[in-house]
Amino acid sequence: MSSPFLIGADWVQTESVLQVMSPQAGTLVSEVCLGDASHLRRAIDAAQHAFETTTRRQPAFERAGVLTRIAAAIEERRPEFTRTIMREAGKPVTLADAEVSRAVGTFTMAAALARETPGHLLDVDAFSPGNGHVGLARRFPLGVIYGITPFNFPLNLVAHKVAPTIASGNTIVIKPSPQTPLTALLLARVALDCGLPPGQLNVVCCANEHAGVPLEDDRVKMVSFTGSAAVGWKIKAASGRRRVALELGGNAAAIVHEDAALEYAVATLATGAFAYAGQSCISTQRIFVHAPIYAAFREQLIAYVRERIKSGDPSNPHVLVGPMINPAALARVRGSIDAALAAGATLAHGGGVKGNCLEATILEVPHQQFDVCQEEAFAPIVSLQSYESFDDALQLVNASRYGLQAGVFTRDLERAWRAYDRLDVGGVLINQAPTFRTDNQPYGGTKESGFGREGVRYAMEEMTELKTLIMRPV
Structure with a gap:
């Protein structure tokens, strides 16, 4: 049976399938159910519903708890994750195992950052109009994030979009690379089993021709893309006024x-x-x-x-x-x-x-x-x-x-x-x-290598809006 993908709390089966081939042997590794535009729209529905009803108001300790459990579950299933990465990406086993370690660290770090209040007090009385007022600035989640991930780090680059999403109270729809969807689906199953609110993470495997569908939906507030420069700049052009973070190519x-x-x-x-x-x-x-x-x-x-x-x-x-x-x-x-x-x-x-x-x-x-x-x-x-x-x-x-x-x-x-x-x-x-x-470093590029930064703390800043509160006690 083909591996289903995740929308809300539902594992979706379709008649269309994607064949995942071994880069080493050229043989079939697995088949994954293939979604279409309608599935991406359903995933956005689920993500928006989860944001409005749950995640935007979820207390920090709950977000941190889920992230901690996910990190522990990845560690517990390390051999399965390592084997999946090696088989579908052709990554040498020692490097695949190292990627699992990095993903554990990414979720652990996100759990710690979820507990921090993302904001600061404002010294509004530094200027005379502010006399008698108090102020603060705090970050609030944007809403639905659309994440597109590449084949080369099928666990940790997904983690770098999912972990800050959870830590900041957003929701996300992930479109994994058609070459390496199995690891993302395994992570989604682990996250759901760890008590992640249904709809906070949705993983839809689909052909690249459908990848632009979420860019037509105003409920998608941000796009986070990792991949080639040619595709990334097309996504930026099609994204209108929504926020975009691009981690693109290089020749280091x-x-x-x-x-x-x-x-x-x-x-x-x-x-x-x-x-x-x-x-x-x-x-x-x-x-x-x-x-x-x-x-x-x-x-x-x-x-x-x-x-x-x-x-x-x-x-x-x-x-x-x-x-x-x-x-x-x-x-x-x-x-x-x-x-x-x-x-x-x-x-x-x-x-x-x-x-x-x-x-x-x-x-x-x-x-x-x-x-x-x-x-x-x-x-x-x-x-x-x-x-x-x-x-x-x-x-x-x-x-x-x-x-x-x-x-x-x-x-x-x-x-x-x-x-x-x-x-x-x-x-x-x-x-x-x-x-x-x-x-944990602010990671990203200049020129045609993109803009915006990953690294959990910095991705959380990209995924949130700074809002000011001024109060005058009377």
Whole structure:
């Protein structure tokens, strides 16, 4: 029987089904019931009803209690979540398990933040008209949120929309990626079992052609989208006056200066570039190396990748580079590699294909005018280019239409601060790969990488409206 999806308290069965295929084996993992426009409208009905009757007035301790129970239930069912992520996303098992840990932390953090009063007192008597008045400002939930999630983190990126929704008293309709819906459905079942009010979380699996239906409904007060830049900006254009948060693509860069801890930089960037076949929007894609150490860095990186970065079956705990999400993604990146080589790039390592896996690939490039540099690769591929001065490196990083995160490897505090000041990205990481993220940081980008921030506290701010109360006792 096909897996149903969740609307309100009902698990909905349909005759139409979506086949979830294994990225590793190309075989059928499961079938999921496929909804249509009418199901999305029903989900909005359920979400609006839950908001009006329950969640907007739900006390903080109840919201915190539900979130705590969800975190505990995910931990209790860790093997099931890990296995589901690995099977439908092709994520190496150690990374899938790490994603489960992150989701536990995300819900735990949301439980703590749900107990905090989101507001502050106002010193209205700082100005003469305010004499004799008292004031406060507090955040109130918006209402129905529409969340669209990608395939690459099918648990934790759903959690980053669901957990702040619950913590702030909103409701949400989730449209998971058609490639990885099983994990989102498992999370929904867990949440409902933990006492989540029916209708606060709705998960509707549907074809992408129906994804715009909630944008036609004025009851949807916010859209939170994680995915490609091309789709994200279309959603923004279609969203009218409603609030939108976009976490889009990137081509994350790292700078390695001559004073860097070289062995550490090599190991950190290799993992940041190739883990999960580079299928992360902050996967390290471009590395700029100071000319005096370029040859040494290149040699050490190739040796490290050859010896330590294993590709293949994601169920093998030693594998870091699993399969691409589907054959079309593999064909796309192979075409980009071939185009770069034909235009003057040099293959330093990798490029081979086995099954649906592309081995870790290192390209040396004389400039940035290649698709593998300018566009989001979303694959286990990294480009190397040398630079002469640190300011040159900063300019190379900024010469991109994306701006999610950037890494800088240096022991010099002035350079670190200069990078923080000048790089046009949402996050600057010193002596860390741009792939690094903690779940409590304000996470998001600039330029075509989107706007708005995730991280539970910051997502709660996006999902709430600040309202002022002024009182004059008489």
